[in-house]
Amino acid sequence: MHHAWIRVGRALRAALLCALALLFLVPFYLLVRNGLATEAEITAPNWTFFPRRLQWSHLTEVFADPNLPLGRALLNSTLIAVSTTLGTVLLASLAGYGLARIPYRGANAVFYAILGTLMVPAAVTFVPSFVLVSSLGWISTLRGLVIPTLFSAFACFIFRQYFLGFPRELEDAARVDGLGYWRTYWRIVVPNSRPVFAAVATIVFIGAWNAFLWPLVIGQDQEAWTVQVALSTFTTAQNLNLHELFVAAAVSIAPLVVVFLLLQRYIVAGVERSGIDD
Amino acid sequence: MTAQAAEAPPDGPGARGAAERERRTPGTRFLGPQRRSLWFWIFVGPFALGLALFTYVPLAWSVYLSFFDAHNTVTPTDFVGLGNYTSMLTDGAFLSSLGTFALFTLFIVPATYALSLALAVMVNRLRFAQAFFRSVFFLPTACSYVVAALIWKLSLFNGVRFGLANTVLGWFGADQTAWLSTTDPPWYWLVIVTVRLWLQAGFYMILFLAGLQRISPQLYEAAAVDGARPGWQTFRHITFPQLRATSVAVVLLLVINAFQAFDEFYNLLSDARGYPPYARPPLVYLYYTALGREQNLGLGSAGAVILALIIAVATVAQARWLGLGRKED
């Protein structure tokens, strides 16, 4: 009896999981279905589960549309996401290490000043930030899109927490060898902290690729649009091509989906071992 | 390392311990206090400077602008004292946007928390295809709010006959519903909340999975010996309490993210003529006031300052309530 109940419970759980997994996949299905169907199939009164003939030509069509500079936007997004990730990880890890490991009287004050900015959502300061960036002449430039976003208090916080728990013995050994803070950091600490770097880099990269408000405000020229801004703009255009929009959206998430599927194991391990959840 | 990190509260002991240790280690000879301050600033300086320039300067500027009549200018001359604050605080639209904000947080935080915890518990117990299910739930994290909003608005929950939700309802003979345009009942909440649930749940599920794997199997064995039945009882008395640290982190992250809510609202509900007066969180309202056609930068800044204060108070209160910084036992 008891065992039977457990088996029923297990089956129920599996069924529930399968149903949820299907639900989670529905949006991806819609993306592909709408992207590869004809406009008439999308807007037909009766639902077609999958287009009769897949319209692969939509892919070339979407890259050729002058109103949706998709190629340029993908390039911009890549540049921005990569440089933001590198910059953020570098700056935040250095700061996190300094705060965790270099004794300094004002360290706590600095730490709280950094932590305090977490309470001010970045977007609350967007008006003056925009003005600041525009007075620097950074509107629609890579600089303007990247530099102001490099200083992530969240990333710094994670690094600090991680370095507080970094095995001291390793560093002490380096000291004995006569290494200063700088060389200890690069030769001992960084190589032994790959999971936390991987985890933070992933989170920052996703955030940068998917960022919307800042690129919307700063990337005003069409040449400076990111994928997200280009898509959002296209959604509100006067004449809307549904299939083109969905194909463009599918293209925009493809790089991240591929990265996810290939690197998932490492990402998950990184998140699990980084101690983000502490 | 996580346990160690938790034991060192943000202030004091960690840094002080480091200082003591520093004195005992051989390398200290070469590093007097001045040298250490120098190294501290070499490590922390660039970050702190950038944060000051791109967060504190705009904040100060925002406060400055909020005391002026700044229409279409950032170097205003027309001082109005607290005028912008009184008009913001008596502006029904702004107050209702704060209400929207509170309501949204109340919806989304518990919903995401429950869903991601449930997913984690179920995936964790799987004997087969665990990686597959984990991937499926984690994959939406790769999507942006823009893409998700586009799918939701134009295909899943569009208001016409070829929307998926309306098609499914049609099979059961129901009328088509204009999900985003109906305020009575407020179906738009369903659309807004499900977008964020879909995008976020997988990420928090991973955090919970990590927490679950740290729970010692011996605890479960001991519970079984004590006669606790597997299922709800073990979950309540073992799993849930053991996940406390993870739960605190997840709730904090969820609330911080809810504060930033802008993307899905803007992409789901804005049109060429503006934004409807419902489901309009403060950031969207301020965006239109300050950066839209209205360009009332003084009023927008006053709103931003009020919002920042509210968030600061809420965060501190929440940290107290969750007992953050208290030593784990």
Add this chain to the structure above:
Amino acid sequence: MTGTGTGIGRRGLLAATGGLALTGLLAACGSNTGRGGGGSGPGISQWYHQYGEPGVERAVRRYADSYKKAQVTVQWRPGDYDRQTAAALLTDSGPDVFEVNGPTLDQIRGGQIVDLTAEVEPVKDDFNQAVLAPKIWQDRIWGIPQTIDTQLLYYRKSLLKDAGLEPPRTLDALVDAARKLTTKKTKGLFLGNDGGAGVLGGTPLFAAGLSLVTEDGKAGFDDPAAARTLGKIRRLYADKSLLLGAPTDWSDPAAFLQELTAMQWSGLWALPQIQQTFGDDFGVLPFPADGPHGAPAVPVGAYASAVSARSARKAEAKAFASWLWMERTDLQQDFALSYGFHIPARTSLAKKAARLRTGAAADAVRYATDHGHAEPLRWTTASRTAYQDALSHIIKDGASPESELRTVVRKVDAELARVRKR
């Protein structure tokens, strides 16, 4: 020009000194005139919003190229154009000459726009007076109207006939027709996905014989007739006659073409596409009159060409704007009529336009001339937002029109008082 010019050269130096104090930044920004334009001589940048009709972009680039006195670079800007220009005018990376859905009163009062009175004065009387009026503030002219846009009610003749209906001439008839045309798969009327709050604006008030702002500077709808008329729009929504949540909005005829709706409120620009799909099986109407003092109404408005006060080359920019939008009537005619359907802003040109003399287009021009109402300049963005919010509350939430309008009147009177002072 911003695309290639910004962010190179002197601005790079500024970037390197990122830690400057606030005042320093502003001073530096004032002295920074590095607008590149590709670095080729005295260039002017000109901005347009994205027109939906194919060919317009190529045409405006051709106009710019044929101007000999200065090099003009055209920026074609899809997306939320009003926001883009509003933000860009705060900075030095903005345009020299730009078309604007305005200029808004606060742009003029804020000194962001250059006075064009001297340029327009000689042919002032040739402009359509309804659309020129909102470009004038304190007897100065701040923008040159380019073309007139208007909006209309499109309806399918066959569908109305099948339902035994006449084209609605009163608001009550419209409410009635929309209800009778609604079926399981097709709705009666499409006023935009927000139920009409955005696109209708003041049109129902005009149709009730009221105005947005009166001659003596008061809110023009402090009248029981306003509440009555807006209540009828609510009726449309409550009857479930309105199409809502379509993938495309009112500006795109797609919903009408896909037969999701039997009637749609849309722009004149949609007419060619509709004609192509339905041939003669459609007609156009103004917004129908309501009440004893009512009259049919359509909104009219014009994008204007304006010169930015931040421009480093104001004289050249003025000369170019005046050349294109005052002198070259041939190009103005080409712009208005060769690509989509727009009515030339100059009365003399509008009269010559053959395309606008037959069929539904002729009806549309007649409505615009006889029943056209433009939003007054003093109808500020804050007023519009307050009114739009109220309209949405009335339509969707069934809020009492009287009390909603009372709130709006208060807000609008405050705004009118604000712009009166100084």
